[in-house]
Amino acid sequence: MIPNLVTVMDKPVLDLEKTLIDATSVVERWFRMAWQDYTPPFYCSVDLRNAGFKLAPVDTNLFPGGFNNLAADMLPLAVQAAMSAIEKYCPEAKNLLLIPENHTRNTHYLASVSRLMEILRQTGLDIRLGTLSDQVTHPASMTMPDGTTVALEPVKRINNGRRVGLDGFNPCTILLNNDLSAGTPEILQDVYEQNLFPPLHAGWTVRRKSNHFAAYDDVVRRFSRTVGIDPWLVNPYFAHCRDINFEEKSGGECLAEQVNAVLGRIRRKYREYGIKKKPFVIIKADAGTYGMGVMTVSDAKEVLSLNRRQRNKMAVIKDGQVVREVLVQEGVHSLERVNDAVAEPVVYMIDRYVVGGFYRVNASRDIDENLNAPGAEFVPLPFSQQHTLPDVSAAPGTSEPNRYYMYGVIARLALLAASVELEKTDPDMQ
């Protein structure tokens, strides 16, 4: 039970819950078969929004932070899932090199790295931290939030340049927790003898949200046919604009046109379902993360009259990345609240398993806004409840395990979409 969690669900999502609960064995078998064809990413987190009439993923992160926000008593699930991943890729593995983000002064982030190291260590691996930062040329000692110290060492090419490692540390697997927003580092290129997860093209220098949601379209189409639902119930419409330059005010026409088109499609669906809410879209950088470069728009005219502050906010995001391509995504209201603050569930997966989740709660944001912003807080969730005995006899909307099961299913659809996306965008497969 989340204290003071209020989730308002209307008929479409209540029907969706019932459909998924009744079809559990079909759903699980569908995923089991899908994972015969696709390899899940090592790990992944998915932001969901529950609008009551619709439940959809709005962001799929392949370099998840926030492991510290997962409920501690659910960690065995994470360890078990990580064991299954490691065994698949590198059963003889002794050493794993974890490459974190460079902002190692953020204590929340360090707490997540710490937790992730604990999970991985428990699978039977020696874990060391390697950094891509130019600032670290010698092993440095970092103090973690729990008071322990961890060595952070410069990543090197070893074994005559054939492998990536640290001084005296030759890993079988390299796990990136750095989203490569700053570019694909040369030192990680042409790694053939080791496993590198996620692959370099999952980094934000190469990855595009529009590719992800195109893959999601496809996954949801197949899934919806199997369980008999309207794909729109779990899928936000989206469009995509290239050649945008917010600073020079160019590309606005494409943007206005796409915003209009997406709003039009949403309006038709709202009419079909008798939804009285005001449609809106989210405009966000097609590459990038950290809730930066995100804007809520409910009229195409707004994008033609951005003021300087708005344009600056959209123009440049994490690590100085300039925004040239944007995603125009159907906005999904968030009708969940914790203590009156708007909340959205974030689901964590390792390999193909849901291992936990939390609510991202932001008291200073409205139901049609991005919550990944200053003021966000986190409430751990017993998300693993998704697997624990859904109560088939419960009325829709009355059982938390049933709702979390539904959240876990939608999150796994996004996970599968990420697998399809990574396969389709693999430069070695072109």
Place this chain on the structure above:
Amino acid sequence: MIPNLVTVMDKPVLDLEKTLIDATSVVERWFRMAWQDYTPPFYCSVDLRNAGFKLAPVDTNLFPGGFNNLAADMLPLAVQAAMSAIEKYCPEAKNLLLIPENHTRNTHYLASVSRLMEILRQTGLDIRLGTLSDQVTHPASMTMPDGTTVALEPVKRINNGRRVGLDGFNPCTILLNNDLSAGTPEILQDVYEQNLFPPLHAGWTVRRKSNHFAAYDDVVRRFSRTVGIDPWLVNPYFAHCRDINFEEKSGGECLAEQVNAVLGRIRRKYREYGIKKKPFVIIKADAGTYGMGVMTVSDAKEVLSLNRRQRNKMAVIKDGQVVREVLVQEGVHSLERVNDAVAEPVVYMIDRYVVGGFYRVNASRDIDENLNAPGAEFVPLPFSQQHTLPDVSAAPGTSEPNRYYMYGVIARLALLAASVELEKTDPDMQ
């Protein structure tokens, strides 16, 4: 926290705990490599005894009941482990046939079957119950302890006798929860197109505890070398007598001789470790279960002067099996108590993962007696804590996760021994 659990640990077990916690990554890697060579049984439960100076498995059950005694919030672990097993054996599986024991009027057992069905259903399988009982010739409706009804149907040969199934139900996998004490049923023989777990030679008509503990000897020898412990700390001595006939009082000499030998070996170890307790052995049927045919002996003379009641108790066990072979096993005191009653941990595993456990508590038994007897009660354990972040800085004996981690390691050694045993005793491999 188990309410009122008292665990008294002496130096040898405290040292063992510290050794295993410090060597976690070595231990987990050792298991990972071992599972490359051996296939774990589908499921398994292991009874442990913690004597303070020694921690050892005393029984390894390949047809576990008691799933209803596992903590409900740990079930996601069981589902995840079962998913990993199913995916390995039969990824396309839609149907699983579960064959329970015939004593379907035992509500505790039915509650376990119910729980097991829920776990398996959650992996995406349609589950139906098939019975080997002659009494059931038509589908019968059974009322489960939770009030739901489940069909129990006679097992049949289908597809021209090539497969085993039910009317209108063609399973990919057949899961036995019936230990075949009554004999290996003809209807399950020569099954080549389907997975049958555990294999028929795991049933008590064929299986021998002495084979299991011989395999355990071997597993522990290798493990002890890797982590640097005295194998005796986790391994009970045992011997084995054939051609026993309790009713006709024959075979008593072999038994007395072996009891003497095992007691002598225990005494030497007690001297080595300065243990002041009285050594004892447990005599039990080499084939069989349900805590039947079990006797505590601390002097070889006792076995030469058994009275009629004692002989009857040992002579015939479950399903009328006559006892002809016995195991003489080093007795391990149980120094754990819940509310003053003697308690022993039982660890549950699915595939190669620990998924839960409980304490078997029996107020009417002493520390040197079998607790699997009338009066036994069950206290669920957060056994999954075995995976959850052992606290490497905690003093030995002060951290529950650390103790449960140790219990999980020893239970997994017994699980691995069962795999070795089943491979060695496979009639198709002779």
